[in-house]
Amino acid sequence: MTMTSFSRRGFLKSGAALAAASVLPMGGAHAASNITIGAIYVGPRDDFGWNQSHAAAMDILRNVPGVTVIEEENVPETDAVARSMESMINLDGANLILATSFGYYNPFVLETAAKYPDVQLRHCAPLWNPDTDPKNAGSYFSYLNQAHFVNGVAAGLSSPTGKLGFVAAKPVQTVLSNCNSFLLGARSVNPNATVQVIFTGEWSMPVREAEATNALIDAGCDVVSCHVDSPKVVIETAEARGVKTCGHNADQRQLAPNGFITGAESKWSTTYKIYANALMNGEEVPNLIAGGYHNDMVMNTPFGAGATPEAIAAANAAIDGLKAGKPIYVGPLKDNKGNLVIQGEMDNYAPELEKMNYLLDGVMGSTT
Amino acid sequence: MSVISPTMRRRFRPDARIATIAEAILIPVGALIVAALVFSVFLLVLGKDPVRFFGLVWTGGAASAFSLQNTLQRAAPLILTGLAFAVPARIGLTLLGAEGALVLGGFTAAVTAIPMIQAGWSPWIGLPLVAGIAMSVGGVWVGLAGWLRHYRGVNETISSLLLTYIAIAIMNFLVEGVFRDPGSTNKASTMPLSADWRIGDIPGTSVHWGLVAGLILAALLWILMERTTFGFSARIAGGNLRAAQAQGLPVGRLAIASCAIAGACAGLAGFFEVVAVHGQANASLAAKYGFTGILVAFLARQNTLAVVPVACLFGALAASGGLVQRRMDMPDATMLVLQGIIFVTLLVSETFYGRLPFFRTSQSGDRT
Numbered sequence: 001m002t003m004t005s006f007s008r009r010g011f012l013k014s015g016a017a018l019a020a021a022s023v024l025p026m027g028g029a030h031a032a033s034n035i036t037i038g039a040i041y042v043g044p045r046d047d048f049g050w051n052q053s054h055a056a057a058m059d060i061l062r063n064v065p066g067v068t069v070i071e072e073e074n075v076p077e078t079d080a081v082a083r084s085m086e087s088m089i090n091l092d093g094a095n096l097i098l099a100t101s102f103g104y105y106n107p108f109v110l111e112t113a114a115k116y117p118d119v120q121l122r123h124c125a126p127l128w129n130p131d132t133d134p135k136n137a138g139s140y141f142s143y144l145n146q147a148h149f150v151n152g153v154a155a156g157l158s159s160p161t162g163k164l165g166f167v168a169a170k171p172v173q174t175v176l177s178n179c180n181s182f183l184l185g186a187r188s189v190n191p192n193a194t195v196q197v198i199f200t201g202e203w204s205m206p207v208r209e210a211e212a213t214n215a216l217i218d219a220g221c222d223v224v225s226c227h228v229d230s231p232k233v234v235i236e237t238a239e240a241r242g243v244k245t246c247g248h249n250a251d252q253r254q255l256a257p258n259g260f261i262t263g264a265e266s267k268w269s270t271t272y273k274i275y276a277n278a279l280m281n282g283e284e285v286p287n288l289i290a291g292g293y294h295n296d297m298v299m300n301t302p303f304g305a306g307a308t309p310e311a312i313a314a315a316n317a318a319i320d321g322l323k324a325g326k327p328i329y330v331g332p333l334k335d336n337k338g339n340l341v342i343q344g345e346m347d348n349y350a351p352e353l354e355k356m357n358y359l360l361d362g363v364m365g366s367t368t
Numbered sequence: 369m370s371v372i373s374p375t376m377r378r379r380f381r382p383d384a385r386i387a388t389i390a391e392a393i394l395i396p397v398g399a400l401i402v403a404a405l406v407f408s409v410f411l412l413v414l415g416k417d418p419v420r421f422f423g424l425v426w427t428g429g430a431a432s433a434f435s436l437q438n439t440l441q442r443a444a445p446l447i448l449t450g451l452a453f454a455v456p457a458r459i460g461l462t463l464l465g466a467e468g469a470l471v472l473g474g475f476t477a478a479v480t481a482i483p484m485i486q487a488g489w490s491p492w493i494g495l496p497l498v499a500g501i502a503m504s505v506g507g508v509w510v511g512l513a514g515w516l517r518h519y520r521g522v523n524e525t526i527s528s529l530l531l532t533y534i535a536i537a538i539m540n541f542l543v544e545g546v547f548r549d550p551g552s553t554n555k556a557s558t559m560p561l562s563a564d565w566r567i568g569d570i571p572g573t574s575v576h577w578g579l580v581a582g583l584i585l586a587a588l589l590w591i592l593m594e595r596t597t598f599g600f601s602a603r604i605a606g607g608n609l610r611a612a613q614a615q616g617l618p619v620g621r622l623a624i625a626s627c628a629i630a631g632a633c634a635g636l637a638g639f640f641e642v643v644a645v646h647g648q649a650n651a652s653l654a655a656k657y658g659f660t661g662i663l664v665a666f667l668a669r670q671n672t673l674a675v676v677p678v679a680c681l682f683g684a685l686a687a688s689g690g691l692v693q694r695r696m697d698m699p700d701a702t703m704l705v706l707q708g709i710i711f712v713t714l715l716v717s718e719t720f721y722g723r724l725p726f727f728r729t730s731q732s733g734d735r736t
Contacts, residue, residue: 038694
């Protein structure tokens with residue numbers, strides 16, 4: 001397993017970097033020469049999902065003096081991405097490349113980093129290994145499950161029946177963690193809440209996502225959330241059926257004017273500002289930035305019409321709790337096959353959680 | 369079209385032959401120029417500068433050593449998948465199965481290489497063997513569509529397209545199941561190949577050896593289709609199936625053999641994607657090279673030698689697509705619009721063969 005393990009110290013460091021970033025004026029007197037930052041997306045920039053979440057952060061960078069932003073969308077996870085990165089470096093003089101899709105890393109980011117040691121490459125997933133991987137490469141990612149926990153809190157108090165639905169892409173750790181956190185959020189305000197999950201098997205499969213949403217609603221779910229690349233289809237399908245929704249990845253409020261509660265979003269602009277500041281000041285660009293609510297790396301979409309006043313109050317309280325380090329996973333917790341999987345309190349960044357391969361008791365569905 | 373086509377008749381007269389070649393070159397070039405003009409109008413309507421656009425295509429696709437290599441690298445798989453469409457097209461079969469054969473070929477290459485690596489085999493013995501297996505698997509897969517066509521009367525276009533989806537599903541099923549590398553937690557992949565089993569780049573370039581394989585195959589298949597009794601029979605069957613049957617030609621075997629050759633080309637493309645690009649098999653293998661190959665073969669008018677420059681043209685468009693996005697702030701779909709316009713103008717240009725007075729010789733005016 002190539003995933004980097006985490007320590008509290010690492011988090012304190014990235015927290016300190018964040019504090020420094022908020023103090024330093026962007027593009028101040030110490031600004032170096034102009035810098036160029038390139039972002040590469042696997043899908044369209046306006047997908048209401050993963051790619052849009054990054055493009056929105058790049059739009060914030062675009063307004064920073066001295067920063068030139070270049071972007072490429074719909075770049076597949078083949079050597080096309082290596083060529084795109086090299087093209088940005090050779091033809092546009094990019095100083096930093098942000099490779100935002102999981103499959104870009106190995107071998108493409110690694111090989112490009114080795115070939116261009118003067119250019120910084122950062123990849124959005126916990127894959128960078130400080131012992132073996134190039135020093136000019138690195139990783140950044142967010143613990144989006146914290147925002148899904150808040151989704152769950154708001155959903156639990158906005159759902160009359162307590163039956164929640166979750167359309168999931170693949171049964172991998174990040175998805176399972178988001179689904180389980182959604183359940184625990186709901187259970188924190190409604191102990192009888194359940195989450196029914198349907199896996200589509202693909203990161204982007206609009207037809208099956210619509211079918212899954214309809215199936216969940218037919219099964220009685222009155223709030224639907226999801227973890228797929230672009231939640232647009234899920235949100236719109238549920239809205240059309242008069243069912244409330246919680247978003248994922250990007251701001252989907254406008255897709256569901258009646259039923260939108262809130263959504264889980266990564267706040268990539270925090271990371272991108274740190275990178276831009278470091279480059280402009282001639283400092284080292286951090287290799288690893290990760291975090292959640294405590295260091296401003298995740299956020300929840302502003303509440304929509306579907307959120308009840310109690311839900312809004314409880315969700316805001318949950319956000320304050322997460323900022324203060326209140327744990328999501330508090331044992332004893334069983335998986336939905338009856339095995340005891342979590343004993344005692346888990347830190348929200350505990351490495352054990354990175355190995356999650358189960359659905360908790362209360363989630364109806366199977367990982368296989 | 370009669371069995372002895374005017375093209376063949378003209379071969380006996382040198383001036384007529386020159387006229388034929390000139391026609392075969394000038395009509396596609398003319399179609400490209402018309403496509404460029406139509407696309408320029410499209411750009412002008414959008415308020416973009418066509419001169420700047422084609423300048424960027426030149427910069428990104430051919431103007432420097434980097435850009436040229438970028439183009440060739442992207443052309444390499446397209447040559448092989450273009451051949452996979454062109455060969456059966458000569459016998460009148462429209463096959464959309466290259467994508468599936470590529471995926472299955474690449475997948476079998478990845479999983480058959482692993483036990484050989486573990487057994488300590490030399491890559492000099494193992495890699496040709498693995499390439500052979502990948503080609504055989506691709507050949508059988510697409511050959512199946514030819515078999516269904518001949519013996520069961522199943523439309524080969526539909527069956528090969530459906531076989532493509534089945535191939536991708538089989539690959540996903542096995543990659544996420546029995547052949548999954550346990551370390552690939554968030555993107556299921558097979559075990560990675562060791563470094564000595566990876567095929568490197570052509571010395572002095574960043575282009576992998578798949579390009580050379582494509583060039584050799586294009587030449588070999590040209591000899592096969594134009595200079596052997598097999599190719600002659602296949603072309604007769606493609607021109608007039610009844611006439612071919614009346615002559616006692618083994619139409620069924622010819623069809624299945626051409627499909628198998630096509631599948632082998634695509635399987636080889638998959639082999640290079642794994643051993644030269646990815647180093648393992650995963651969902652990224654389905655990068656739509658098989659489908660772009662159809663466009664390439666169409667533009668090359670199913671001539672296997674012409675597939676090479678056309679693949680380079682598409683490689684150049686892909687290579688410069690990123691630059692156009694970055695510099696002109698245009699969406700990724702821009703290049704698709706251009707490709708679509710090229711495709712339509714080429715289809716229209718097909719109707720001009722034998723009809724332009726400029727290319728007519730005294731005896732070829734009967735061509736219809």
